[in-house]
Amino acid sequence: MSRRLIGAFIALGLSATVSLAQEYPTKEIQGIIQWGAGGSTDTVMRSVTPHAEDVLSGTIVMQNMTGAVGAIALNYVAAAKADGYTLLMGAENPLLYKVMGLGDKDYSEFVPINILARGTPILVANNDAPFDDYAGMLDFIAKNPGELRFGATGPGGLPSVITAMMNTVEGDLDVIAVPYDGDGPALTALQSGAIDVMPAVLGASIESIRAGAIKPIAIFDVKQNEKLPEVPLVTAYNEDYKTYLPWGPFFGVFAPKGTPDAVVAKLSDAYAQAAKSPDFIELMDNRGFTMMGISGAEATEFLSKWQQGTAWLLQDAGLTKASPEDFGIKRP
Amino acid sequence: MDTDFRGDRDHHDGTSDATPGGYPQKRRPGELGFAAFLSGASLFLLYSAYGISGFESLSAPGAVPMATTLVMAVTALLITLRTAQQQRVTSETLAKDILPGTVVMFIGFLTVFGVLLQPLGFVLTAALFLLVSIKVLARKSWVYTVGVTIASLAIIWLIFRVVFTVLLPAGILPEAEFIQLFRNLVSGAA
Amino acid sequence: MDTLLALLTVFTQPQLLVLVGIGTFAGIYIGAIPGLSVTMAVSILISFTFSWDVYPAISLMVGIYMGGVYGGSRTAILLNIPGAPSAIATAMDGYPMAQKGEAGQAIGVTTVMSFFGGLIGILVLAIAAPFVSDFALTFQPRDYMLLAVLGILLVGSLSSGSLVKGIFAGAFGIAIGAVGRDPLTFTERFTFDLQIMEGGISFIAVMIGMFGVSEALLQLQNVTMKAVRQKIDKIVPSFGTIKKYLPLSLQTSTIGVIIGALPGTGGDIAALMAYDHAKRVTKNPQVPFGKGAMEGLVAPETANNAAVGGAFIPMMTLGIPGDAVTAIMIGALFIHGLNPGPMLMVDQPDMFWFIVGALLTANVFMLLFGLTGIRIFTKIVEMPRSIIIPLILLLSIVGAYAVNNSITDVYWMLGFGVFGYFMRHYGYPLGPVILGVILSRLLDDNWRRAIISERGDIGRFFEGVITSPLSLTLFVAVLMIFISQTPLWATVKKRLFRKAES
Known part of the structure; x- marks a missing residue:
């Protein structure tokens, strides 16, 4: 026992002196998942990380840390040592924390390791809704103001952005926004008829669409979707949507800013390879996500463009608590 | 002991949740103070709930908090009034029956635990806590105390930190390095 | 024929049988330790079983789920500390029994009744899943809201002392549940502009503090007292006993299945509602409720195990999780290349019958392990208090931390522990506080949704x-x-x- 103990201390001493990057990882890495167990982010991270572990030949211990729309996890990782042993596994919403008044930090405090994939928004409706397509829906809203119930997931969530986009493109739509805590419960409510229409991410609704439990109205993308080729694009009804699309939520792995470049490179490489593994690609494909797998400058560029577009869209729709300008987010 | 006493004898009182302690017709030492504290706190929370969204609408985020803190305030004031009218239990004192020395001491231990947990790390803080508290309670030899402490802490640490990978605060001990070392040993042997 | 084969998969592959057994065994211990939850265990298993086939992975998870729901009753009976939220009601009559030296008998009845409840849940899942899920889908926000109000009214039967104090406790619980950023509008509530308040207060932290820490502090006053010697002769309840509680357990199992099948409500609410139901329908219990009534054990334990089968109903038929554990299992199915959703029953009926088979097996294992390990378990109560009290306190701290890896939760837990200690002394019931916290979101969110709609x-x-x-x-x-x-x-x-x- 004592010999092992001595060994442990020697190893510790070594890890401190030997160049960090070469040895990395010398101990387990903490992966903090921003959302709860069983959610999309959780599933995606838990299915890609084992592949990354193989590449790194290290251990990544994943833990869910929920609360305050993910801000608790973000602040935790941002405050951790920037040594590559604490990673944030998150989704898109921290980019809106500042403008929505939810926190004073966002991904600008982080280095993106890999932006794994992006989701596609889709408008789905209850089967009994008195319309079958996008034009019919607009017509119904115009004739019955304040009657149609839209599902929502709180300010800054995907439904709020899509609704803001619709209001900007089509002019203000008089609908009721019924809030749910996540798209899962909202889609359940859609099936039960508690709400009529729900802007959701394709992956979460695709199985119910296939089963005919809910009906698709329009896909919010510029390209016909391979999974649902018969569902029309929203741009087919109104070209103006092209200004804002493609747009979608995304998942990524991040390290606190200041993490040694060599460590970031090693992690980026590990996740890039992991994202290419066939069973991960199949999983993402089944859930209707578009693979991205970008890192480095490309990822940073993507993040800032996403933030500019979305923050200003919400600002123009009057949904923000503070102007993007206050945080140096330029109008796209 | 008072014949009116509601709890079980061996347990002093507060036996199980369904049978809370106390006396139905009398007040225990400190009970009035506690009720008054609850009333004050409830009124403050009611004020705070009003601040959430005021009387904006029935569906505002502050609606249910306001209703519930209002119920708290009303019931707490009722309890305070009733308690004030009751006679004090003469056979009890605050220091002997409600807050005896050991309880105060343990509340102190737990506070220190909370303060030290982050800077010192879980393993050291827990070891310290177990050592002191078992020594104080069992009054047995140091060998016994240290033995029980190490054995039980090892089991808890293994279950939570290693099996369930709960990231307990590492503090000043190089815990992650240790685990990695053993992992390497295991994978090296395999 | 294919159906039967799928149902019997677990038996035809010894490896799966062993995994279900291991899972159930581990689940009992995970459930028994407050702070180790089935949700945690199952989400760790996702990474652990990543490279496995789907059947072995699901076998292990199903075992842990079944065992874990049952295991919560152990510490509730022996130490008055529910190992899981769904065992809160079990403590109310289970612990008084342990104090009389009847822990063995209490565990025996609990085990057999959990088995019975589990069985009913699985049968409903196997026979009537589509029907029940259709029914669950008819619940609108206002119905969930009314259900929550119905739950709040349980305060009456959970507070045997002063009703006013019970109402205060219930309202306090609802307020605790509202702390933090409101999940619907992200408005800050009761946060006092402090960042640590934004995440809200973990309900498990409140439970562990109120039950675990306050109990340990109370016990400090009797450190030197001899522990109650436990009789362990009458562990397996007689056929007569089982027959006597059969009508009640059928009713409470039904409550369990339905509440379990509703997305958003689970075994914890089911157990409390069942306890209340038992109290209403039992006119003359042999022992009064709260003093060790058998009915008070039968009701929550049948209900929470029946809720397991119930939770699988929306998961298997609609791809909608019935609770947190089934939510993770849906993720597991995804990772293993399946697409849980309404089409799963059509595309992969084998998967459905395999899960039914695994649940049945886990239920039998639960009965087996439950009835055999009692002797060792009851020894816990006979351990010297000078060791058990510090250990309870330490486990409470680790458990509260483990819920969300948050040191803030530890502070809350300790705070509520001390507060709960005073509440117990002054005759405030703790049950309604927990009830309030559990129902807070259900009530608040659905009230607002109903009004907004x-x-x-x-x-x-x-x-x-x-x-x-x-x-x-x-x-x-x-x-x-x-x-x-x-x-x-x-x-x-x-x-x-x-x-x-x-």
């Missing part, structure tokens, strides 16, 4: 309540229970009672 028009809201048969039934139930609990009614009843006694 009607454009804030309270008239339209009531019109909806009256025109929907389901809402109307729930509404009438709420009214009836409320009236039977108003102070006026209670005083009238009490007066009559006292006269009859004297």
Whole structure:
């Protein structure tokens, strides 16, 4: 026992002196998942990380840390040592924390390791809704103001952005926004008829669409979707949507800013390879996500463009608590 | 002991949740103070709930908090009034029956635990806590105390930190390095 | 034939049988330790079983789930500390039994009844899953809201002391549940502009503090006292006993399945509602409730295990999780290349029958392990208090931390522990606090949804309540229970009672 103990201390001493990057990882890495167990982010991270572990030949211990729309996890990782042993596994919403008044930090405090994939928004409706397509829906809203119930997931969530986009493109739509805590419960409510229409991410609704439990109205993308080729694009009804699309939520792995470049490179490489593994690609494909797998400058560029577009869209729709300008987010 | 006493004898009182302690017709030492504290706190929370969204609408985020803190305030004031009218239990004192020395001491231990947990790390803080508290309670030899402490802490640490990978605060001990070392040993042997 | 084969998969592959067994065994211990939850265990298993086939992975998870729900009763009975939220009601009559030296008997009845409840849940899943999930889908926000109100009214039966103190405790619980950023609008509530308050207060932290820490502090006063010696001869309940509680357990199992099948409500609420139901229908219990009534054990334990089968119903038929554990299992199915959703039953009926088979097996293992390990378990109560008290406190701290890896939760847990200690001394019941926390979101969120859906028009809201048969039934139930609990009614009843006694 004592010999092992001595060994442990020697190893510790070594890890401190030997160049960090070469040895990395010398101990387990903490992966903090921003959302709860069983959610999309959780599933995606838990299915890609084992592949990354193989590449790194290290251990990544994943833990869910929920609360305050993910801000608790973000602040935790941002405050951790920037040594590559604490990673944030998150989704898109921290980019809106500042403008929505939810926190004073966002991904600008982080280095993106890999932006794994992006989701596609889709408008789905209850089967009994008195319309079958996008034009019919607009017509119904115009004739019955304040009657149609839209599902929502709180300010800054995907439904709020899509609704803001619709209001900007089509002019203000008089609908009721019924809030749910996540798209899962909202889609359940859609099936039960508690709400009529729900802007959701394709992956979460695709199985119910296939089963005919809910009906698709329009896909919010510029390209016909391979999974649902018969569902029309929203741009087919109104070209103006092209200004804002493609747009979608995304998942990524991040390290606190200041993490040694060599460590970031090693992690980026590990996740890039992991994202290419066939069973991960199949999983993402089944859930209707578009693979991205970008890192480095490309990822940073993507993040800032996403933030500019979305923050200003919400600002123009009057949904923000503070102007993007206050945080140096330029109008796209 | 008072014949009116509601709890079980061996347990002093507060036996199980369904049978809370106390006396139905009398007040225990400190009970009035506690009720008054609850009333004050409830009124403050009611004020705070009003601040959430005021009387904006029935569906505002502050609606249910306001209703519930209002119920708290009303019931707490009722309890305070009733308690004030009751006679004090003469056979009890605050220091002997409600807050005896050991309880105060343990509340102190737990506070220190909370303060030290982050800077010192879980393993050291827990070891310290177990050592002191078992020594104080069992009054047995140091060998016994240290033995029980190490054995039980090892089991808890293994279950939570290693099996369930709960990231307990590492503090000043190089815990992650240790685990990695053993992992390497295991994978090296395999 | 194929169905039968799929159902028996677990038996034809010894490896799966062993995995279900291991899972159930581990689950009992995970459930018994407050702070180790089935949710945690299953989400760790996702990474652990990543490279496995789907059947072995699911076998292990199903075992842990079944065992874990049952395991929560162990510490509730032996130490008055529920190992899991769904065992809160079990402590109310289980612990008084342990104090009388009847822990073995209590665990025996609990085990057999958990098995029975589990069986009913699985049978409903196997036979009527599509029907039940259709029914679950008819619940609108206002129905969930009424269900929550119905739950809040349980305060009456959970507070044996002063009702006013019980109402205070219940309201306090609802307020605790509202702390933090509101999940619907992200408005800060009771945060006092402190960042640590934004995440809210973990309900498990409240439970561990109120039950674990306050119990340990109370026990400090009897450190030197000899522990109660436990009789361990009558562990397996007689056939007569089982027969006696059969009608009750059928009713409470039904409550369990339905509450379990509703997305958003689970075994914890089911167990409390079942306890309340038992208290209502049992006119003359042999031992009064709260003092060790068998009915008080039978009801929550059948209900929470029946809720397991119930939770699988929306998961298998619609791809909608019935609770947190099934939510993770849906993720597991995804990772293993399946697409859980309404089509799963059509595309992969084998998977459905395999899960039914695995659940059945886990249920049998639970009965087996439950009835054999009692001797060792009861030894826990006979351990010296000078060791057990520090260990309970330490486990409470680790457990509270483990829920969300948050040191803030530890502070909350300790705070509520000390607060709960005073509440116990001054006759405030703790059950309603936990009830309030559990129901807070259900009540608040659905109330607001219901009102928003009607454009804030309270008239339209009531019109909806009256025109929907389901809402109307729930509404009438709420009214009836409320009236039977108003102070006026209670005083009238009490007066009559006292006269009859004297």
